[in-house]
Every structure is written in structure tokens, then in C-alpha cells.
Amino acid sequence: MKRLVWLLGVTLLMASGCGNDDFPGVRQLIERRVPWLSERVELCEEESSGSESFTLRSDAGKLCIAATSANAAAVGVNWYLNHYCGRSMSHMGDNLGPVDDLPLPEAPVTVTTDLDYRYALNYCTFNYSMSFYTWEDWERELDWMALHGVNLMLVANGAEAVWQNTLRRLGYSEERIASFLSGPAYNAWWLMGNLEGWGGPMPQSQIDARAELVRKMLGRMRELGIEPLMPGFYGMVPHDYGSHAGVRVFDQGNWGAFTRPAILDPTTPEFARVASIFYEETRRLYGDGIRFFSGDPFHEGGSVAGVDMGEAGLAIQRAMQEAFPESVWVLQGWQDNPKPQLLERLDRRYVLVQELFGENTANWEQREAYEGTPFLWATVTNFGERPGVNGKLQRFADEVHRASTGPYASCMRGVGILPEGIVNNPVVYDLVLELPWHRDRVDVAEWIEDYVKARYGRCDERLTEAWRIFLETIHSSTIGYQEGPPENVLCARPSLGVRSVSSWGRLEKRYDTARFAEGVRLMASARADFAGSETYRIDLINMLRQVIANRADGVYADLSAACERRDRDGFRRASSEFLALHDLEEQLLAQDPLYRIDTYQKQALAAGRTPSEKDNNLYNAMMLITYWGENNPAEDYLHDYAYKEWAGLMTSFYKRRWEMWFDYVQARLDGGTPERPEFFFWEREWAENNRKVMDCSPSLSFEEVLGRMEGLLRPGEEAE
Numbered sequence: 001m002k003r004l005v006w007l008l009g010v011t012l013l014m015a016s017g018c019g020n021d022d023f024p025g026v027r028q029l030i031e032r033r034v035p036w037l038s039e040r041v042e043l044c045e046e047e048s049s050g051s052e053s054f055t056l057r058s059d060a061g062k063l064c065i066a067a068t069s070a071n072a073a074a075v076g077v078n079w080y081l082n083h084y085c086g087r088s089m090s091h092m093g094d095n096l097g098p099v100d101d102l103p104l105p106e107a108p109v110t111v112t113t114d115l116d117y118r119y120a121l122n123y124c125t126f127n128y129s130m131s132f133y134t135w136e137d138w139e140r141e142l143d144w145m146a147l148h149g150v151n152l153m154l155v156a157n158g159a160e161a162v163w164q165n166t167l168r169r170l171g172y173s174e175e176r177i178a179s180f181l182s183g184p185a186y187n188a189w190w191l192m193g194n195l196e197g198w199g200g201p202m203p204q205s206q207i208d209a210r211a212e213l214v215r216k217m218l219g220r221m222r223e224l225g226i227e228p229l230m231p232g233f234y235g236m237v238p239h240d241y242g243s244h245a246g247v248r249v250f251d252q253g254n255w256g257a258f259t260r261p262a263i264l265d266p267t268t269p270e271f272a273r274v275a276s277i278f279y280e281e282t283r284r285l286y287g288d289g290i291r292f293f294s295g296d297p298f299h300e301g302g303s304v305a306g307v308d309m310g311e312a313g314l315a316i317q318r319a320m321q322e323a324f325p326e327s328v329w330v331l332q333g334w335q336d337n338p339k340p341q342l343l344e345r346l347d348r349r350y351v352l353v354q355e356l357f358g359e360n361t362a363n364w365e366q367r368e369a370y371e372g373t374p375f376l377w378a379t380v381t382n383f384g385e386r387p388g389v390n391g392k393l394q395r396f397a398d399e400v401h402r403a404s405t406g407p408y409a410s411c412m413r414g415v416g417i418l419p420e421g422i423v424n425n426p427v428v429y430d431l432v433l434e435l436p437w438h439r440d441r442v443d444v445a446e447w448i449e450d451y452v453k454a455r456y457g458r459c460d461e462r463l464t465e466a467w468r469i470f471l472e473t474i475h476s477s478t479i480g481y482q483e484g485p486p487e488n489v490l491c492a493r494p495s496l497g498v499r500s501v502s503s504w505g506r507l508e509k510r511y512d513t514a515r516f517a518e519g520v521r522l523m524a525s526a527r528a529d530f531a532g533s534e535t536y537r538i539d540l541i542n543m544l545r546q547v548i549a550n551r552a553d554g555v556y557a558d559l560s561a562a563c564e565r566r567d568r569d570g571f572r573r574a575s576s577e578f579l580a581l582h583d584l585e586e587q588l589l590a591q592d593p594l595y596r597i598d599t600y601q602k603q604a605l606a607a608g609r610t611p612s613e614k615d616n617n618l619y620n621a622m623m624l625i626t627y628w629g630e631n632n633p634a635e636d637y638l639h640d641y642a643y644k645e646w647a648g649l650m651t652s653f654y655k656r657r658w659e660m661w662f663d664y665v666q667a668r669l670d671g672g673t674p675e676r677p678e679f680f681f682w683e684r685e686w687a688e689n690n691r692k693v694m695d696c697s698p699s700l701s702f703e704e705v706l707g708r709m710e711g712l713l714r715p716g717e718e719a720e
Contacts (some may be wrong), residue, residue, distance in 0.1 A: 001384050006465050020044040023070045025223025029143050030077060033089060036098035037081075041065060043073055053112035056080055060103035061217055071151045071225030075437065076331065078147035079111060081454070082430075088454040089144055090426035091129075092594060093535040097456050101115075103438040115404065115436040117414030118374050119229075119354065120145055121154040123294075126664045127624065128385035128421035128642055130157065131185040132607035132617055139593075146224035148433040152292060152414075153221065155228040158214030158285070159191055160207045162231070165281040172238075178202070180238045180261075184210075184607075185620035186629065186703050193236045195258035198629050199620045206613050211285055218286060229330055230286065231291030233278040234316050235263040235271060245268075252302045257635035263297055266315035267308060268479050275316075279323030292352070294330045296337055309341035317346050332356050332418075332676055333370065340371055348373050354416055356380055358399055359392050359483050365403075369411035377403050378416030381428050381484070384419020384502060384642035386486025389470070389546050391428035395477035397442040420484075423594075427451060427475070438636075445471060455535050459513040462526045463536075469519030473511040474546070480510060488549035489556045491643045493653045493679050494661030496560055502641045513550040514715045520547055521713040524706065537702075541592055544709060545645055548585045551712050555581065568669045574664045582655035588705050590647035590698035597648030598696045600625075605693070615691060622687040626653065653686060 002696055010200065021027055022045040031038050041063045046055070048068035054076030055066045055553070063080060067073035081087040085099045097688065133141070145153055160181050167177045183199020184188035184206065235250075239262050242249035247270050252260035264271050297312065298304050320327050327350065331338040334356040353375040355364045364375050377400050381391060403412045415436055417429050430451060435442060448471060452464050486509045487501040500506050520543040530536035559574035561567075589595035602620040608614030623629055628638035660677040667674040700708075 006693050013358040023067070023073045025071055025220075025225075026073045026077065028148070029074060029146060029224065032080065032139070033143055033147075034077075034087070034096055037063075037077075037102075039401070040102055041077075043067070045069075045073075051114050053110055054079070055108055055110040056084075056105050057108035061102075061104070063102065063104060069225050070223070071146060071149060072540040074146035074204065074224060075149040076111075078149075079437075081147075083450055084452070086457050086459075088535070090432070090455075090535070091144070091428070092426050093425045095455060095533065095535045097189035097457070099694065106214050111437050113436045115412070115414040116536060117152050117352070117376055117416070117420075118149040118433055118436055119152045119414060119416035120148075120150040120357065120433075121156075122380070122418040123154065123156050123192055123418075124384075124420035125418075126154075126156045127185050127188045132214075132604045133626075135158075135216055136597040136609055137603075138213065139220065142217065142220050142224060142226065145226055148429065149436070150433065151225055151681075152227050152229055154294065155217060155221075155230055156294075157187065157216060158211045159187065159231045161211040161285055162200060162278065164207060165285075166274070166278045167238075169281075175312060177577075181207075183620045184617055185624045186426040189255075189258075191231050191236075192296065193234075193252065193261050193263070193302065194255040194300065196239060196261055196630075198258060199623070201615075203610065203616075205609050209609060214286065218289070222289065225311070227291060228286075228288050229292040229294050229568055230282065232295040232316075232320055232329065233275040234295030234297040235266050235312075236261045236295075236297075237264045237274065238262070244270075250303060250305070250307055252298075254635075255300065256356040256637055257630040260302070263302070263307075265299075265307075266319075271315060272319055276323065276640055279319070283323070287326075290324055290327065290473075292328045293324070294332075294333075296332050299332075299337065300335070302535055304339075304464070306365055309339055310345040313342040314345040317350065321347075321350065326350065330354065333375065334452055338370070340367070343371055343373055346373075352376065352413065354378050355403075356418055359395060360483075362399070364408060364412070365376060365406075369408035371388040372411065374411050374413045375688075376414045376416045377412065378418045379428065379432055381417070381419040382424055383420050383462050383504070385419070385424060385500065386484055386487065386505065386643055387424070387473040387545070387645040388487065388549070389425060389542065390482075390485035391425050391431075391449075391475050392477040392479065393427065393431055393444045393471060393475045396432055397435060397444055397447075398477075401438075401441040404592050412678075426455075426490060455539070456530060456533055462522050462524055463530075466523040469515060469522070470543075473513075473516040473519065482506065482510070485488045486510075487643075488552060488645060490549065490578070490585065490650070490658075491553045491640065491645060494658050494677075496563060500554065501643055502639075503637045504641075507553060509550060516550070517547055517713050520544060521573055524713065527706075538592055538594055541588060541595060542707075544588055545585060545595075547709065547712050548588070549645075551715075552578065552581050561666055563669070566669055568666070571584070571669060572666065575666070576659075579655055579658060579662070582650050582658070582706055584705070585645065586647050586650040586655075587698050587700045588709075589645060589650065589703065590696050591702050595646055596696040597644070597646040598693050600644075601693045614624050618691045619687070622690050625649070626687050627680075627683040631684070636680060640682075641669050641681065647698070648694040651692070652690075656673070657682070 013142050023043045027517050044066050046066040052068050054072045057064050065076040084103045088095050162277045179197045181202050186199040192295045228527045239259050239591045241262050248265040249262040333353045341572040351373050353373050358377050358379050364393045448467050453459050487505045492498045492501045555578045562570035604617040605614045608617045625644050628641050664674050
């Protein structure tokens with residue numbers, strides 16, 4: 001396998017030695033995650049020649065990691081775990097058990113990167129994955145970030161206190177402030193200027209707790225070499241701010257059915273005044289050590305009527321620079337954002353654009369590095385943390401290499417992962433965040449061999465071959481444009497002619513599903529040898545879940561055809577099989593806590609300090625994963641946007657919807673005139689009635705589930 005730099009020269013390292021312990025934050029990370037390694041590794045700092053690097057070598061039976069920074073040292077730890085020990089950490093299970101016979105490098109190995117940034121997180125990640133993180137959750141998250149080399153990370157979960165203090169100083173009442181702040185599962189869309197107040201009010205105890213949590217996060221991030229990207233002030237103010245005498249705002253209208261905050265004209269003295277207060281409160285709460293601020297004015301359809309974009313951009317950057325000199329404004333490269341006019345007058349030294357949707361777009365190339373602006377190449381991977389296996393792995397490797405070596409290489413500053421939810425597809429994040437440490441183009445078919453060993457603990461030809469098949473199918477780079485993974489019709493709001501579950505998704509699988517099933521069958525054949533592996537069990541369940549989803553497409557086509565030809569018996573048979581797939585998937589998902597709704601519900605409850613917090617957390621959680629939040633039937637675009645294939649949901653929510661519709665259709669086929677089910681209001685009632693922890697215990701063993709799936713894993717033979 002080709003690495004960025006595998007240098008065998010050791011002059012610098014021999015001069016510096018490795019008898020120190022220069023990175024206490026990384027030492028503590030090792031003690032938390034791989035304590036068996038702690039007494040067998042030494043960490044020391046070495047001088048940088050302008051690039052970040054780490055060197056692995058052995059010394060008297062110990063591993064020595066010499067690095068240019070704490071972050072590079074953490075990457076060195078992860079590189080050693082992945083590529084030498086067959087160990088890994090992920091959001092979908094860990095394989096971090098002890099290695100008794102410690103493998104040591106035969107000769108020193110140095111790995112270097114010339115890219116400045118390895119960035120992580122989307123505003124949406126803070127809600128689809130992290131709404132109810134406790135400090136224990138964040139400790140784990142930050143350790144994962146450091147091991148994977150993330151040195152710039154969005155921190156978007158403590159802005160309520162900043163805004164509360166800012167609006168108090170602007171004369172707002174406590175009641176009006178409370179109606180502006182969002183609930184705990186919706187702060188992403190509030191901070192992006194899409195809505196106000198939904199899911200709230202947030203009690204003072206929760207505002208204070210989130211601010212304290214962020215302070216702990218920032219302290220740990222400093223220890224691990226991760227800089228925070230914090231919300232900046234780009235003009236967002238409450239929608240009625242323009243009622244103040246002499247104040248000019250740009251009304252942003254609605255986002256779906258939600259009233260959007262207004263944008264305060266950045267070219268006016270009032271903007272400078274409010275920005276100054278906002279940044280003073282940010283500093284007071286979170287300190288001076290912030291160099292990066294985010295904020296995208298006129299995001300996702302915001303009105304720019306009457307806006308001098310060049311002057312507005314200049315004023316936003318000026319206010320940021322006056323408050324935090326030499327700070328960098330980070331903007332999302334999404335759709336036509338950031339508009340060229342917004343960038344044209346900025347000091348490009350202090351701007352960074354995230355090429356957000358790299359799996360499908362190459363705006364960095366079409367816009368000539370965003371008109372000469374430093375940028376990151378990044379992937380979204382999924383939307384709404386909707387389930388499904390996804391990721392154009394070879395494209396990721398090729399695009400990062402192409403951007404790093406092409407005509408805009410001087411502006412290419414790093415890579416990023418910006419998933420709307422991160423508890424999915426760990427192979428994507430492992431690959432993308434490792435790419436900066438490779439100089440040559442990465443052949444993912446070769447890279448995947450080390451990934452399989454690190455993921456499951458040892459080499460196994462069955463698993464390696466299964467993953468080669470996955471590279472041909474679900475992880476193929478030839479699939480074409482798609483927004484996240486293809487969806488599961490079992491979870492769709494029922495009707496004839498379903499094309500997607502969410503408004504912007506799709507059901508179509510553009511890969512050979514029979515070939516994919518062959519890979520899953522091969523993977524399942526190894527279960528006796530990997531019975532104790534958490535990562536194997538989680539991945540196998542996920543792949544089997546996808547097999548069920550693929551089969552559901554065919555059954556749905558059968559029942560739709562039977563309905564159209566008014567074949568009552570055919571419709572009854574197909575609908576019965578369709579509902580049986582819900583039951584089968586329910587039992588499959590119940591086999592692991594990662595795929596059960598009660599895990600999520602317990603997390604929401606644990607994050608609340610008071611009964612009212614706990615109740616509102618749970619209500620926010622149930623809304624977000626079902627109807628999302630709109631209460632206007634005419635603007636019902638967001639239902640199922642964040643649908644989840646979880647035990648507890650498969651039967652009580654999705655199956656029940658389909659049962660209602662099947663009863664309606666069957667009655668019509670039988671000559672009746674039943675009333676059509678009204679799902680809009682039923683979904684809201686379901687969320688209201690499920691503010692409690694569900695029982696998701698399986699009634700079948702894993703082996704029994706696998707037995708019932710045998711026919712689905714042999715689709716070709718079944719067809720014969």
C-alpha cells in the first residue's frame with residue numbers, strides 16, 4: 001500500500017530521542033481508549049520543517065511516536081492501531097481489545113501531510129446525531145476526532161447562552177428571547193437562519209448546562225490539538241428586529257412553513273453594534289482562543305433583494321476581525337453558496353470555503369477554487385442521518401488527490417467530513433480523514449484490506465472478498481448523482497407510486513443487488529469465527545438490513561401492480577409479505593442496541609436534568625425522526641427527512657402506517673368506500689403519545705433471524 005511518505009531516514013528522530021512524554025492530552029487519550037498500550041508507548045515532540053508529521057519506531061521493546069504536534073501524535077497512535085495492530089474506533093462499534101504480542105516497526109516510518117486542515121461536522125450533525133450528548137459522549141467523540149486527525153471542528157451546541165446574553169443587552173424580554181431560541185434538537189436550523197423557536201422553549205438550566213459542556217469541550221480540544229469553529233455573527237436577528245426605529249433588515253420570508261430570522265443589513269452601524277455585543281459575549285463565555293467562525297447569510301433560498309453583497313461580505317468580515325483579529329471566516333460551498341459577489345471584496349487570507357458535497361460536485365474546479373479562495377474538499381455522505389450503506393470511496397480518494405495536485409492545489413487546504421449525521425458508514429470517515437496523509441493516489445481496493453483487518457481484528461479472506469464486492473456495488477463511484485443512500489420503501493408514507501421516503505431522496509438502487517447479496521452472504525458465513533466481535537455484528541446487521549430494503553422494492557412493485565389491475569388476492573398476498581418484512585427487520589435490528597429506538601430515547605432522557613427537560617428532550621427526539629416539525633399540511637415537505645430504521649419504529653410507526661393504507665386499499669378493491677387515512681395528523685399524535693421509553697427486546701435469536709433471511713440472501717436461486 002502506498003503512503004504519503006514512508007521515510008526510512010531517522011537522523012532527526014535519533015537526534016531528538018523519544019524518552020520524553022510531550023503530549024499529555026494524547027497520553028490520557030491512550031489511557032482512556034487503549035490502556036493496554038499506555039505503558040508500552042512513548043510520545044515526544046520533534047521539530048517541524050513546515051509540514052505536520054509523525055514517526056513510528058521501536059526502542060527497547062516499546063513503540064516510540066515522535067510528532068510535530070499533539071494532533072499528529074494522535075494520528076500516529078491511530079495509524080499504529082489501524083495498520084499494525086488491527087484495531088479501530090468508530091461511531092458504529094469499537095475493536096480496541098488488547099494486543100498481547102505488540103507488533104513494532106522493523107524500521108522507523110515517517111508519515112507527513114502538507115494539508116493544513118482535517119475538518120469535521122455539519123451544523124446538522126449536532127442534531128441528527130448529537131442533540132443529547134453528555135460529557136461522556138463528547139469525551140468519546142473528541143477522542144475519535146483526535147485519533148482521526150481532525151484539527152478543526154465545529155462547535156455549535158453552546159450558542160444559546162451567547163444569543164440570550166446578546167438579546168438581553170439589546171433590550172429583549174425573557175419571554176421574547178425564549179421564543180427565539182430553538183429546542184435542543186433544532187439548534188442547527190436556528191443557527192443557519194432557517195427557523196426560530198421550534199422545539200422550545202429551552203429552560204435556563206439547559207442553556208447553562210450546554211454552555212458549561214462547551215467549555216469542557218474546548219478545554220479538551222486544546223489538549224488534543226483541535227481548534228474550534230464557532231458560530232459567528234452574519235446578521236441573523238429575530239424576524240421582528242426591523243420594527244426598531246431606524247433599523248434596516250432584509251426579511252428572509254419562510255423556510256418551508258417556518259418563519260426565518262431576518263438579516264440585519266451588514267453595511268449599517270446597527271450591524272456593527274450588534275456584532276460587537278455578540279462577539280463580546282462569545283469571548284466572555286468561551287475565551288479568546290477562537291480563530292475560526294462560521295456563518296452563511298442568505299442560506300438555502302434566503303432573499304438577497306436589495307443587498308450589496310460585496311459590501312455585506314466586507315462588513316461581516318470586518319466585524320469578525322475587529323473582535324478576533326486574524327480570525328478566519330468559514331463558509332459552506334453548497335448549491336450557489338457562497339455567492340461570488342459575497343467573496344469579491346474579502347481578504348482571502350482569512351476565508352475558508354468548504355466544498356460541501358464532494359461526492360457529487362466539483363464546485364472547487366468549476367469556480368476556479370471559488371475565485372481564488374482557500375478551500376477544503378469534503379463529503380456530506382448522508383442527509384438527515386437517514387439509514388443506508390453509502391459512499392463513493394474511490395471517488396473520494398481520486399478527488400482529494402486531483403484537488404491536491406491540480407491547478408488549484410495552492411488553494412486546496414485540506415479535507416472535511418460534513419455528514420448531517422455521523423452514526424453511519426464508518427469506512428467513509430476513516431478513508432477521507434486518512435487521505436491527507438497520503439501523497440500518491442490511493443487505490444481503495446488495496447486500502448480496504450487494512451481497513452477490514454482494523455475493523456474486525458484480523459485478516460479473513462471471506463470478509464475481505466465481501467468488502468471487494470461492496471466496493472463494486474453499494475460503495476461504487478459510478479452510481480451517479482444521489483443525495484445520500486437510497487431509501488427503504490418500508491419506511492415511506494404509504495401511497496401508490498412511491499418514489500422516495502423523504503422529499504429529496506430516492507428509492508432506486510443503482511447497483512447489482514444480487515451481487516450485493518452475494519457479498520452479504522459471504523460476510524455472514526464468517527459469523528462463527530467473529531461471534532464476539534462488536535463491529536462485525538453491527539456491520540452484518542446493517543448489511544442484512546439493506547438486503548431487506550432491497551427485497552422490499554420488489555414486493556412493493558408486486559403489490560402496486562396487483563392494485564392497478566384490481567387483483568384482490570394478489571394484493572392481499574403481496575401486502576402480507578410487505579408487512580412481514582417490517583416484522584423481520586424489527587427482529588433483526590433489535591439484536592444490537594445501536595439499532596434500537598430505546599437507546600436514543602434513554603440518551604435524550606439522560607441529557608435532561610429536570611423532569612421538564614427530560615420530557616421536552618424526548619418530544620424533540622420523537623418529532624425529529626418522524627414528521628420533523630412542520631404543522632402546516634400545505635408545507636409538509638420535511639416528514640421522514642430524518643427517518644430511522646430502528647427496532648421500535650419499524651412496527652409501531654412504519655408498519656402501522658402501511659397497515660392503515662392496506663386496509664383502505666383492500667376495502668376499495670372489495671367495493672367499499674372507506675375514508676382515506678390521514679397520516680399528517682396521525683404522525684403528530686404518534687410522537688405526542690410516545691414520550692416514553694419503548695420496549696425493543698427481540699423475540700427471536702440472531703440465528704433465527706438469519707434462518708428466516710436465507711432466501712433473501714440467495715435472490716438468484718429464489719427466482720429460479
